[in-house]
Amino acid sequence: MRLTCPYCGSRDHQEFTYRGDATAVRPALNNTSIDDHNAYIFDRSNPDGVHQELWNHTSGCRTHLVVERNTVTHEVLSCKPVGPFARKLK
Amino acid sequence: MSGFRLNLRDGVGTAIGDKSIQFVFDGKPYRGREGDSLASALMANGVSIVGRSFKYHRPRGIFSAGSEEPNALVTLHRGARREPNIRATEVELYDGLTARSQNRWPSVNFDVMAINQLAGSAFSAGFYYKTFMGPGRRGHKATQFWWFCEQFIRRAAGLGRGTNLPDPDHYGRMNAYCDILVVGTGAAGLAAARRAAAGGARVIVCEERAVAGGSLTSLPDYIDGEPARDWAAGQRDELSAMDNVTLLTRTTVQSYFDDNTFLAIERVTDHQARPAAATPRQRAWNIRARSAVIATGALERPIVFAGNDRPGVMLADAARRYAVEFGTAPGRAVAVFTNNDTGWLVARDMARAGVIVTDIIDVRTDVPDEIRAISEETRAAVSTGSAIRSVKGARAVSGAVIAEYNEMTGELGETRKTIACDCIAVSGGWSPVFHLTSQQGGKPVWEAELQAFLPGEPTQNWHGAGAMVGAFGLRAALQSGDKAAGAALADAKLRKGRGHVPKVEGDAIDYAPAPVFEINSGGKSFVDLQHDVTAEDVRLAHREGFVSVEHLKRYTTLGMATDQGKTSNVTGLAIMAAASDKAIADTGTTRFRPPYTPVTLGALAGEKYGHLAAERLTPMHDWHVEQDAHMYANGPWLRPESYNLPGETVEQAYIRETRLVREGVGIVDVSTLGKIDVQGPDAAEFLNRIYTNGFAKLPVGKARYGLMLREDGFLFDDGTTWRLAENRYLMTTTTAGAGRVMEHLEYYRDFVWPNLKVALASVSDEWAGIAVAGPKSRAVLKACVKGCDVSDKGLPFMGVRDATIGGIEVKIARLSFSGELAYEVYCGSHHGQSLWDLLFKAGEKHNIVPYGLEALSTLRIEKGHVAGPELNGRTTPHDLALSGMVSSKKNFVGSVLLQRETFSKADRLQLVAVKSLDGQRVSGGSHLVSGSKDNPGRSQGHVTSPCYSPELGCYISLAMLEGGSARHGEKMFFSNPVRNKHGAVEVISHHMIDPTGGRMHG
Amino acid sequence: MRYSAFAILKNALRGNRDWTPAWRKPEPRSNYDVIIIGGGGHGLSTAFYLASVHGITNVAVIEKGYLGSGNVGRNTTIVRSNYRLSANSAFYEKSMDLWRELSQTLNYNVMFSPRGVLNLAHTPGQMDTHAERGNQMRLMGVRSELLDRDQVARLNPGLDVSGSARFPVHGGLLQPDAGNARHDAVAWGYARAADQLGVDILENTEVVGFLKEGDKIVGVETMRHGERGEIRARKTGVAVAGNTGRVMKMAGVDKLPIESTVLQAFVSESVKPIIPTVTTFGAGHLYVSQSDKGGLVFGGNIDYYNSYAQRGNLPVWEEVTSELIAMFPNFARLRLLRSWGGIMDMSMDGSPIITTGPLPGMYLNAGWCYGGFKATPASGWCFAHTIANDKPHAFNEAFTLDRFKQGNPIDELGAGPTPWYH
Known part of the structure; x- marks a missing residue:
């Protein structure tokens, strides 16, 4: 599998570290609800199909990418820098 | 079979050179010729039995001329280079080659295990599942019966024998990138390669055999006016001369991974008698291709009939290759048995080469006239509408019985005829080789017209060409190769240019066979030759309900031998389809699994064979080694365990080192600690959210010990973090946690709090770290430090200062892991050794002692500091008596889930220490119990970090104990049954020395 | 039909024509x-x-x-x-x-073979961790043995136990009653x-x-x-x-609390018995044993990204084989026959x-x-x-x-x- 890092170009996936579901969003710092934190940590939709996920380019620029990837075909649909994605979540 | 060397001349023995070559098979010397394969050389020497089958140990000969070979498996070489299960058809002969037959005892010509044949019908599919369950109906005893039988079954199974010696050879890896990968160099592959190359693409071309050309090397046709093999040679030369083309022979593309990543294995020196020492034996090519042309051709499949495993029965096209390429007749009288036109052409080409073809037997009645005409040239007797009913000869073919055959009903007539022959060349049609694309999930489609599975729709950037996609015949193959290259150029965003298809003169025939797969005459007919799976086994599987193709495969082991069913899968499916009264299209086929042919494990490991992982060394590594330190592989790091004096054990050494630190001063290399530079206006806020305790208010020039949790509230890592400036911190982590802490921080920086202005850099390798510990440590620093007052006032506990030592810029932090007055001194890693030397020299008059991991550990255990064994991913701060470190005034990673009720239960495992009451060493891995050695009772906890405490004068350990914080003073036992140890201990507080901290604050 | 040696002989004499389906292929009922x-x-x-x-x-x-x-x-x-x-x-x-x-329970030979599962240890610390686990097993009534380097070497003759190995073998934890089944x-x-x-x-x-x-x-x-x-x-x-x-x-x-990933498994060509136990590498993640047919069956880590495809990628091949032949350098000339993948339902705690x-x-x-x-x-x-x-x-x-x-x-x-x- 190959991922196209927006900073470094097309690279083998073993240059990256998988960091899991990008739709699992941490509750805000001032949110102290145990349920909300439990949901963030333990509940996964684990789709068979398009999955939005985080990969850290650990052997490259060491930033996270938001990758859209099909978990059935392994087709990578997009690789985007995490910044704009993460800011939109707030 | 009694093969022999033909008269070599133009067009006969095209691969064979002049040089005579000596080799040894089963201890007997033979001579072959340059260019021979081991198979062709054995055949030329009249050797007919070369192996024994897996289950029945039936004699087997040479069946094919390539990597699809199921029968002719041999063991090559001796000693550490011994290599079992090698296909003789793929071994290039060289002087001194040693090969042995296998899976036989005492010899391949007389194998006592052949007695298995007598039990033939009992040894049917599913045999093992139905018996050996042992006497009686229940119990472990019965299983023991199976275990007893199993050892004999295991010895009888297996093929060749491996070795217990390490492989002395080495292997290489190449990472390659190309626009277009062309797999195969037959007509289609060459056509594709030339167009791709002409289009300016970076091209890699891989050919499994030693010479490019595929079937062109044995076909009599002409391309662009020259013999096909000459045309192929010309193409090969042209391609090799081009800068944008890499042509790899002896290179099999084995696996097709995601995003057009391919694994190819190049056999670099396997064909050489004396390879150069520096050359890797094989090389793994990891190829990333923008697009690929798969031109892997097709494999001939046999027709199954009774006795079809006798040495002498072989594939027709292989027989042709032996005659034409290797100049070797596969027999003195060859009969051809076919269900399609190719058998006839094979007969003709063999006859032209000088082989006597006695009979052509075709199941079809309707054979085209121009094909029939061929038989006149061969002077063979022709029987159409006929089939082979059985084979004569006990150990090799001596003849065959032919009967009339009804193509529509599959029935044999009563009239029989016996023919004399010592070789039967069989053609049952062609199966396209789409293994690579099937690996990628491509779904094959049955094409009734061609009686073949075709690869189906591409799931990635590949284009099929030639027989692989059903474009049989030279013309069609050249055309499809050219076209596929055009499409591949477009994939690679290059100009397609204009194609060119060379002119072909030669046979234009129909490659589609009649749908005849098996002649069922009741005798033992083999579908999978290597695994001895018969047509009856397939029908038995059907009878017992194992009808899905996967069940068929798994129940009968059809297609699971080392040839992976290359010549047997389709036939097996066809027989199952017939038994189930289904069409082959509805039966389906199994997915091919990588690799295409067996791959040497050494080649897969490539350069990592003998070099599994890089060693991480500290800047002071050489010094430790020079001191004869006991080095210890700690994850990727090599670290000194202890500096043993002559005659000292590790235990004696660490006790001495510990004592000397507590009494005077010691020096230890702590460069392996993870170090992360945290900078930015929001660095303080960021750390405040990461650590359980506060960091925002930490003054510049101070360090603080911090705890990190996972979001689920469990401890993640610990370490000190130093505030170097308003917006800059130096974080230290545990050695083992360095990588994961960095990733943890990056996750929060990038994804969770992207608005915080903070930058992170791993600086673990940039800083060398040295700890100087002990009551005299201040004196040591005082003697060498410039630019900083190291007095208690000038450098108080947890203070951080810049200074120089011998001109080297350093950072000094007054930290204590040992519980003594102690300092950590950091400098740029390239100065590490110099700094070490300077500190060491400054310490000499205080008898400074270097200490290793064991003493480092002993010091912190006595002090009650936790480390890796306590931070095991299952403990919380409360469990480790670190609740005081958890701020209740802020929210941080893990703060919410740490509140969960379960974490405040009184019976959780909690940190304590134990000390030995009976002088015994509290051995590692012990559990804490209440009972005696013979009756210990259940585990109530376990020891985590044991050592001898010079300070307490006894063996101690940190431990995790159920409700431990309330059990100080309790007498228990440590229990270590696997080490046969049991001893009395007392539960004590983990603060074993200086609980008020007077020493380190001193 | 009850399976036994007798049934096999009886059926063989009748040309194996009387065997019946191992299980029925019934039509579904509307209610169960x-x-x-x-x-x-x-x-x-x-x-x-x-x-x-x-x-x-x-x-x-x-x-x-x-x-x-x-x-x-x-x-x-x-x-x-051995938990x-x-x-x-x-x-x-x-x-x-x-x-x-x-x-015996099933009247079907599942070929359970208690040949022993051996976990290698490569540092003294890992020996202690293995001992801790072995002791837990003992205290629960499960047999376990902590073996030193020589004992491990005797058990597996091809194993690299030299001190010069990148991760030298110190010993291992053996569960003698564990093993394989078909x-x-x-x-x-x-x-x-x-x-x-x-x-x-x-x-x-x-x-x-x-x-x-x-x-x-x-x-x-x-x-x-x-x-x-x-x-x-x-x-x-x-x-x-x-x-x-x-x-x-x-x-x-x-x-x-589950994510699906792919785990690859590997089998080599069949060879005569060469490794008696199930053996695991302790300085990485690799397990290997030999099937009754003779193939070395081995595997390692999952392909760590979520996946529903029953196939994996090349990095795991390289990782797994390099660990295998670091442990058994005598396997380097043996050959990988087949690999495949399965979908694992990975939970949040394993x-x-x-x-x-x-x-x-x-x-x-x-x-x-x-x-x-x-x-x-x-x-x-x-x-x-x-x-x-x-x-x-x-x-x-x-x-x-x-x-x-x-x-x-x-x-x-x-x-x-x-x-x-x-």
């Missing part, structure tokens, strides 16, 4: 007491124990493809109970007890035995939806030979391993879930990560108990679905809620 979704090892063993232990025989096992097409036929066949945490060691030792008698035979044996007790095994029948009354699950919608159907049941058990997410979504359970719920009328068996094969008997036994009694047995009471949120993970590795690290 219990439906088990998933005709893999766990589903089939559940059905068998429902019928044989609890007398519930009106049971259907519904399988999307061919029986045993999931992980029961794709694993590296290791059977062991550190008591919830795991008790459960897996129950499984061992069932394994020891399984061939994976397909386990599925077929349970299927045949369950079938004989009256269980209907419905192959090529896909569950495409659930029948609900309010919140309660009362059956499933199916697709069979291109036709839709409905099957009702009082109780519906789900045992679909890597497909848990897929199936539970149909029931309206959108999220679970341990399984066998529970009632999460909806009324429903029961869940999932989260096996890559340890499901050895659990097959106990998993079915406990799941059957849970379904029959509407509450877990003591052996599986810790394997709840809500343990993660309550803070009671069963985390052998201490890797935390990161499924791809277990």
Whole structure:
């Protein structure tokens, strides 16, 4: 599998570290609800199909990418820098 | 079979050179010729039995001329280079080659295990599942019966024998990138390669055999006016001369991974008698291709009939290759048995080469006239509408019985005829080789017209060409190769240019066979030759309900031998389809699994064979080694365990080192600690959210010990973090946690709090770290430090200062892991050794002692500091008596889930220490119990970090104990049954020395 | 037909014409007491124990493809109970007890072979960790032995025990009663035995939806030979391993503490016996044993990204083979024959879930990560108990679905809620 890092170009996936579901969003710092934190940590939709996920380019620029990837075909649909994605979540 | 060397001349023995070559098979010397394969050389020497089958140990000969070979498996070489299960058809002969037959005892010509044949019908599919369950109906005893039988079954199974010696050879890896990968160099592959190359693409071309050309090397046709093999040679030369083309022979593309990543294995020196020492034996090519042309051709499949495993029965096209390429007749009288036109052409080409073809037997009645005409040239007797009913000869073919055959009903007539022959060349049609694309999930489609599975729709950037996609015949193959290259150029965003298809003169025939797969005459007919799976086994599987193709495969082991069913899968499916009264299209086929042919494990490991992982060394590594330190592989790091004096054990050494630190001063290399530079206006806020305790208010020039949790509230890592400036911190982590802490921080920086202005850099390798510990440590620093007052006032506990030592810029932090007055001194890693030397020299008059991991550990255990064994991913701060470190005034990673009720239960495992009451060493891995050695009772906890405490004068350990914080003073036992140890201990507080901290604050 | 040496001889003399199907191919009925979704090892063993232990025989096992097409036929066949945490060691030792008698229980030779599972240790610290686990096993009544380097070398002659190895071997922990079994035979044996007790095994029948009354699950919608159907049941058990997410979504359970990944497995060409035990590398992640047929069967880490494809990628090939031949440099000239992948239902702590719920009328068996094969008997036994009694047995009471949120993970590795690290 190959991922196209927006900073470094097309690279083998073993240059990256998988960091899991990008739709699992941490509750805000001032949110102290145990349920909300439990949901963030333990509940996964684990789709068979398009999955939005985080990969850290650990052997490259060491930033996270938001990758859209099909978990059935392994087709990578997009690789985007995490910044704009993460800011939109707030 | 009694093969022999033909008269070599133009067009006969095209691969064979002049040089005579000596080799040894089963201890007997033979001579072959340059260019021979081991198979062709054995055949030329009249050797007919070369192996024994897996289950029945039936004699087997040479069946094919390539990597699809199921029968002719041999063991090559001796000693550490011994290599079992090698296909003789793929071994290039060289002087001194040693090969042995296998899976036989005492010899391949007389194998006592052949007695298995007598039990033939009992040894049917599913045999093992139905018996050996042992006497009686229940119990472990019965299983023991199976275990007893199993050892004999295991010895009888297996093929060749491996070795217990390490492989002395080495292997290489190449990472390659190309626009277009062309797999195969037959007509289609060459056509594709030339167009791709002409289009300016970076091209890699891989050919499994030693010479490019595929079937062109044995076909009599002409391309662009020259013999096909000459045309192929010309193409090969042209391609090799081009800068944008890499042509790899002896290179099999084995696996097709995601995003057009391919694994190819190049056999670099396997064909050489004396390879150069520096050359890797094989090389793994990891190829990333923008697009690929798969031109892997097709494999001939046999027709199954009774006795079809006798040495002498072989594939027709292989027989042709032996005659034409290797100049070797596969027999003195060859009969051809076919269900399609190719058998006839094979007969003709063999006859032209000088082989006597006695009979052509075709199941079809309707054979085209121009094909029939061929038989006149061969002077063979022709029987159409006929089939082979059985084979004569006990150990090799001596003849065959032919009967009339009804193509529509599959029935044999009563009239029989016996023919004399010592070789039967069989053609049952062609199966396209789409293994690579099937690996990628491509779904094959049955094409009734061609009686073949075709690869189906591409799931990635590949284009099929030639027989692989059903474009049989030279013309069609050249055309499809050219076209596929055009499409591949477009994939690679290059100009397609204009194609060119060379002119072909030669046979234009129909490659589609009649749908005849098996002649069922009741005798033992083999579908999978290597695994001895018969047509009856397939029908038995059907009878017992194992009808899905996967069940068929798994129940009968059809297609699971080392040839992976290359010549047997389709036939097996066809027989199952017939038994189930289904069409082959509805039966389906199994997915091919990588690799295409067996791959040497050494080649897969490539350069990592003998070099599994890089060693991480500290800047002071050489010094430790020079001191004869006991080095210890700690994850990727090599670290000194202890500096043993002559005659000292590790235990004696660490006790001495510990004592000397507590009494005077010691020096230890702590460069392996993870170090992360945290900078930015929001660095303080960021750390405040990461650590359980506060960091925002930490003054510049101070360090603080911090705890990190996972979001689920469990401890993640610990370490000190130093505030170097308003917006800059130096974080230290545990050695083992360095990588994961960095990733943890990056996750929060990038994804969770992207608005915080903070930058992170791993600086673990940039800083060398040295700890100087002990009551005299201040004196040591005082003697060498410039630019900083190291007095208690000038450098108080947890203070951080810049200074120089011998001109080297350093950072000094007054930290204590040992519980003594102690300092950590950091400098740029390239100065590490110099700094070490300077500190060491400054310490000499205080008898400074270097200490290793064991003493480092002993010091912190006595002090009650936790480390890796306590931070095991299952403990919380409360469990480790670190609740005081958890701020209740802020929210941080893990703060919410740490509140969960379960974490405040009184019976959780909690940190304590134990000390030995009976002088015994509290051995590692012990559990804490209440009972005696013979009756210990259940585990109530376990020891985590044991050592001898010079300070307490006894063996101690940190431990995790159920409700431990309330059990100080309790007498228990440590229990270590696997080490046969049991001893009395007392539960004590983990603060074993200086609980008020007077020493380190001193 | 009862299987025995006698039956084989008798049938051989009759040309093997009288053998009958190992299990029936029945048409589905409209109503069952219990439906088990998933005709893999766990589903089939559940059905068998429902019928044989609890007398519930009106049971259907519904399988999307061919029986045993999931992980029961794709694993590296290791059977062991060498766990550190008591919830795991008790459960897996129950499984061992069932394994020891399984061939006789099922009248089907599952070729359980207690040849020993050896975990190598490469540092003194790792020897201590192994001892801690070995002692836990001993204190739970499970045999274990801590071997030194020489003992390990005697057991496995090709093993690199030299001090110059990158990760020198210090010794290992042996569970002598652990070993291997023939994976397909386990599925077929349970299927045949369950079938004989009256269980209907419905192959090529896909569950495409659930029948609900309010919140309660009362059956499933199916697709069979291109036709839709409905099957009702009082109780519906789900045992679909890597497909848990897929199936539970149909029931309206959108999220679970499970992620699906692919685990690759590898087999070499057959050779004569060369390694007697199951052996694992301690300085990485690699397990290897030799099948009765002679192939070296080995595997390592998962491909760590989420996946529903039964195939993996090249990095794992390189990692696994380099570790294998670092451990056994005499294997370097042997050859890889085949590799394949299975979908793993990785849980948040690396341990399984066998529970009632999460909806009324429903029961869940999932989260096996890559340890499901050895659990097959106990998993079915406990799941059957849970379904029959509407509450877990003591052996599986810790394997709840809500343990993660309550803070009671069963985390052998201490890797935390990161499924791809277990």
